[in-house]
Every structure is written in structure tokens, then in C-alpha cells.
Amino acid sequence: MSALHPHPRRIVVVGGGVAGLILATRLGRTLGATGRAAITLVDRSPTHLWKPMLHTIAAGTWNAYQQQVQYLTHARAHHFSYVPGELDGIDRAARRIHLAPIRLEGETVAEARELAYDALVLALGSSANDFGTPGVNEHCHRIDSQEQADAFNRRLRAHVARSFVSGNHIDVAIVGGGATGVELAAEMSRMVELAASYGTETGIRQRLRLTLLEGAPRILNAFPEAISILASTQLRALGIDVRAGVRVMAADSEGFVLESGERINATLKVWAAGIRAADGIAGSELELNKLGQVVVTPSLLANGEDCIFAIGDCASLVLQDAERPLPSTAQVANQQALHLARHLPAWLSGRQVPPFSFRDFGALVSLSDYNAFGTLGRFGFFRGGFIRGRFAQLSHALLYRNHQLSLHGPGRALLLWVAERINALVNPKIRIS
Known part of the structure; x- marks a missing residue:
């Protein structure tokens, strides 16, 4: 690859999640601001939210x-371009990606388009995996x-309002006892x-009947x-029915059917089990694993490719001497984005991206205001330690503050925090309309 180029190199990042937005922001500050490269971020949504807080x-x-x-x-402030769109295919020979039409409220607001690239970074994220379970998509x-x-x-607030008026139970079942399902169960209780x-009738707390189902x-x-064990104890103390070692065979309008034949009745059903790479990569002829993730080399290049990278949840990387791929976590996505942000400028000049190395800083799960664990x-002063309570809750909150810092810098991140604290003093603690 020649170090000289008559036009700025075109780096296209597809997916504006944790990895994609951090990468586009960092590259915009370095390459985009100096005109060395044109950075483009593609995402179907106009906004970004930190996925661990969904x-x-x-x-x-x-x-x-x-x-x-x-x-x-954000793109304007950090010297990159934002293109609304959803990946619909990759023409590897022509180095172009195809974007599907965008429709809002039944109307087409953008036709199918193409974008050319010199370097393509796939950061499409992931979604829950229904494993082909009947009824999940419909119900x-x-x-x-x-x-x-x-x-x-919206549906949850409607059920809560109905319970206030009629006294009916709020029946909810969540499939998936990972961090998302556990944290959602605790947050709903809160x-x-x-x-x-906010009301004079306090019995609604006892009318929440919430079941958490986990196959492991x-x-x-x-x-x-x-x-x-600690999380299970805490959830059960909140009145949540925690069931592990159960397999869901089907979903319907009235609830879930378990392998044993038992029915779990629920008018509100959430599927938060498993993980699968987001759509858009299938058919690209890139090497994918059984979860639809792009198999990448230690340099984060798609296997067999010379200008297509993949990072975050849509990528599968087995490190040297490791038995399994890296987990699909925000921690991994963040580190991979920062790795490419450091080394892509040199890659444009013909140097190779060095192998990615992962630093495991541990994992946290927060049970709303009740507790955290x-x-x-393997790094830091308390390697391999266990934390709980207020210190764990503070550590969990700091993860998001660090994400804001990465995106906005210290000044704006501080202002956002101050604005959030002020709004918390004058606004309701929950969304009620």
C-alpha cells in the first residue's frame, strides 16, 4: 500500500454502538481533522445509547x-461524517457496501445506496438469539x-396504569439469566x-409477578x-421467581411452554437469551462462525481479507493459547476500538496492525439500587477480587462515565454529568408518560 495517495483514504465504519462510535470519534480527531482520511459512520438509528444501560x-x-x-x-464536532443506513451487502471486489432503503412511517426517505471504501470496519453489534424457538419473534x-x-x-407503562385502575396483576417473564435479564428484572422491580x-395505592408492588427463566x-x-448465588438470593427477596435449568420450548400470546410441559403465564414476555451477530453480514462471503460473527485474525482483519476489519460483538477472535473466543462484552468492544484507533493511521501508510491483546478488568452486574456484584x-491492585454493595454500584456507574469521557472528552463529560444531576432533582425518577 503506497504512503502517497492523491485523495483522502475512505474509512467506513458500519455500526454506531460502543465500538463503532468510539472508533469513528477517535479517527475523526486524528485522521479526519487533518484531512488524511475521510471517516464515515453508518448506522440505521440517528442516535447512540450505551447498550449496557438499555x-x-x-x-x-x-x-x-x-x-x-x-x-x-457528534460527527460534525469530531470531524467525521454520519450516513443513515443499514448494511445490505458487501461487494468485496469493488470495495463498496450496499445500503438498504430507509423507510419511516411506511414512507421511503432514502433509496438504496452504495458507499466506496478503502478500509471497512464492521461494528454491527449483536442481538439476542432465539435459537429457532417457535413464537419468539411473534410474541x-x-x-x-x-x-x-x-x-x-410503552407496554410496561400501560400494564402498570391498568393495574392501578383495575387491580390486575402485572405478569412478566424474562428468558435469559445473563446480565441483561438479571439487571432488567431488578430494574423492573424498582x-x-x-x-x-407516586400513588395512594401501594399494593401494586405486590401485584408484579415476574419470572426469570434460565436454561443453564x-x-x-x-x-x-x-x-x-448472591444475585439469586437478592432477586428472590424482591419477589422474583428465579428458575434455572429450565428449557423454553415455545412462546405464545399467553406465555411460555417449558420442556417439562409446564406453562409460565405472562402477558409481557422478554427474550434476552443467547447472542447472535446483527444482520447484514450474511451473504458477504466473509468467514462466519455459527453465531454469524466474522472470524478475525489477531490484527482484527476478517480472515482472508486485507482491508475489512471487524470489532465488538460481531467479531469472533480466539487469542493465542485460548480455548474460546473473547466474550461479547462492552469491555472487549471498547478495547478493540481503541486498538484500531491507535494503529489504523499507520496501516494507511503500509504498516501492519499489531496483534490485539485483551486486558480483563473483570465484570460487574448491577441489581438497580438494591445491590451490585x-x-x-487480572490487572490492578486487587487482582481477581470480589466486590459487592456500594463500591460495586459505584464501579458500575463509572463504566458509563468512562464511556462518556471517551466520546466527549473531560469538559463535556463533566457538563453532561452536572446536567444529569440537576435533572434528577426536578424530574420524576421514572418515566410516567
């Missing part, structure tokens, strides 16, 4: 509109995007608790067993 949007305990990042204004909510979280919240404090022998199976990774 469960709070679904429960209505977090202000999505205050926290979301507008791609258009279950998912919490993989702001749009889906908002849709669930939401109903807060809703009761225990919830939070990726965490140490001690955390699983976590493990510390």
Missing part, C-alpha cells in the same frame, strides 16, 4: 433522551436497541416500587458461582 430504558428508570448521542451533531420483546427498549417500556410511591444450571453463568480482573 435495560434501564426498558424499565423506564433512565432518561434516554438526555443520555443519547446524536450522530449528526416476545427484545432489548437490543433503543427502539426495542422504548417499545417494551420501577414498580417507585410507581407505587444457574443464572449469571459467566460469573463465579458466588455471584450467581463484580469480579476484578
Whole structure:
């Protein structure tokens, strides 16, 4: 690859999640601001939200509109371009991507288009995996995007309002006992608790009947067993029916059918089990694993490719001496984005991207305001330690503050925090309209 080029190189990042937006922002500051490259971010949504907090949007305990990042204004401030669109195919020979038409309210607002690239970075994220379970697509909510979280919240608020008036139970079942399902269950309990404090009728808290279903022998199976036990105890103390080691065979309008033949009745159903790469990559002829993720080399290049990278949840990377691919977490996505942001400028001049190395800083799960648990990774002063309570809750909150810092810098991140604290003093603690 020649270091000299008559025009700025075209770097196209598809997907504006944790990895994609951080990468586009960093490259915009370095390559875009100096004119060395033209950076383009493609995403179907006009806004970005930190995915690990989507469960709070679904429960209505977090202000999505205050926290979301507008791609258009953020791109202008950080020297890259935003193109609304959804990946519909990759022409590897011509180095062009195809974007599907955009439709809003039944009307086409943008026709199918193409974008040329010199370097393509796939950061499409992931979604829950229904494993082909009958009825899931027709009857279950998912919490993989702001749009889906908002849709669930609208239905949840309608059921809460109906319970206030009629005294009916609020029957909810969540399939998936990973971090998303566990945190959503706790957040919903907190939401109903807060809703009761706004009215004169407090029995609504007892009318929430929430069931959490997990196919593995225990919830939070990726965490140490001690955390699983503590989280299960906390959830059951909140009145949540936690069931592990159960397999869901089907979903219908009235609930779920288990392998044993038992029915779990629920008018609100959430599928938060499994993981699968987001659509758009299939048919590209890139090497994919069974979950639809792009198999990448240690340099984060798609296997067999010389200018297509993949990072975050849509990528599958097995590190040297490791038995399994890296987990699909925000921590991995963030580190891979920063790795490419550091080394893509040199790659444009003909140098290779060095192998990616992952630093495991541990994992955290937050049960709303009730409790939090976590493990510390192999780095830092308390390697491999276990944390809980207020310290774990503070650590969980700092993860989001660090994300804001990466995107906005210290000045704007501080202003956003101050604005959030002020709004918390004058606005309701939950979304009630």
C-alpha cells in the first residue's frame, strides 16, 4: 500500500454502538481533522445509547433522551461524517457496501445506496438469539436497541396504569439469566416500587409477578458461582421467581411452554437469551462462525481479507493459547476500538496492525439500587477480587462515565454529568408518560 495517495483514504465504519462510535470519534480527531482520511459512520438509528444501560430504558428508570448521542451533531464536532443506513451487502471486489432503503412511517426517505471504501470496519453489534424457538419473534420483546427498549417500556407503562385502575396483576417473564435479564428484572422491580410511591395505592408492588427463566444450571453463568448465588438470593427477596435449568420450548400470546410441559403465564414476555451477530453480514462471503460473527485474525482483519476489519460483538477472535473466543462484552468492544484507533493511521501508510491483546478488568452486574456484584480482573491492585454493595454500584456507574469521557472528552463529560444531576432533582425518577 503506497504512503502517497492523491485523495483522502475512505474509512467506513458500519455500526454506531460502543465500538463503532468510539472508533469513528477517535479517527475523526486524528485522521479526519487533518484531512488524511475521510471517516464515515453508518448506522440505521440517528442516535447512540450505551447498550449496557438499555435495560434501564426498558424499565423506564433512565432518561434516554438526555443520555443519547446524536450522530449528526457528534460527527460534525469530531470531524467525521454520519450516513443513515443499514448494511445490505458487501461487494468485496469493488470495495463498496450496499445500503438498504430507509423507510419511516411506511414512507421511503432514502433509496438504496452504495458507499466506496478503502478500509471497512464492521461494528454491527449483536442481538439476542432465539435459537429457532417457535413464537419468539411473534410474541416476545427484545432489548437490543433503543427502539426495542422504548417499545417494551410503552407496554410496561400501560400494564402498570391498568393495574392501578383495575387491580390486575402485572405478569412478566424474562428468558435469559445473563446480565441483561438479571439487571432488567431488578430494574423492573424498582420501577414498580417507585410507581407505587407516586400513588395512594401501594399494593401494586405486590401485584408484579415476574419470572426469570434460565436454561443453564444457574443464572449469571459467566460469573463465579458466588455471584450467581448472591444475585439469586437478592432477586428472590424482591419477589422474583428465579428458575434455572429450565428449557423454553415455545412462546405464545399467553406465555411460555417449558420442556417439562409446564406453562409460565405472562402477558409481557422478554427474550434476552443467547447472542447472535446483527444482520447484514450474511451473504458477504466473509468467514462466519455459527453465531454469524466474522472470524478475525489477531490484527482484527476478517480472515482472508486485507482491508475489512471487524470489532465488538460481531467479531469472533480466539487469542493465542485460548480455548474460546473473547466474550461479547462492552469491555472487549471498547478495547478493540481503541486498538484500531491507535494503529489504523499507520496501516494507511503500509504498516501492519499489531496483534490485539485483551486486558480483563473483570465484570460487574448491577441489581438497580438494591445491590451490585463484580469480579476484578487480572490487572490492578486487587487482582481477581470480589466486590459487592456500594463500591460495586459505584464501579458500575463509572463504566458509563468512562464511556462518556471517551466520546466527549473531560469538559463535556463533566457538563453532561452536572446536567444529569440537576435533572434528577426536578424530574420524576421514572418515566410516567
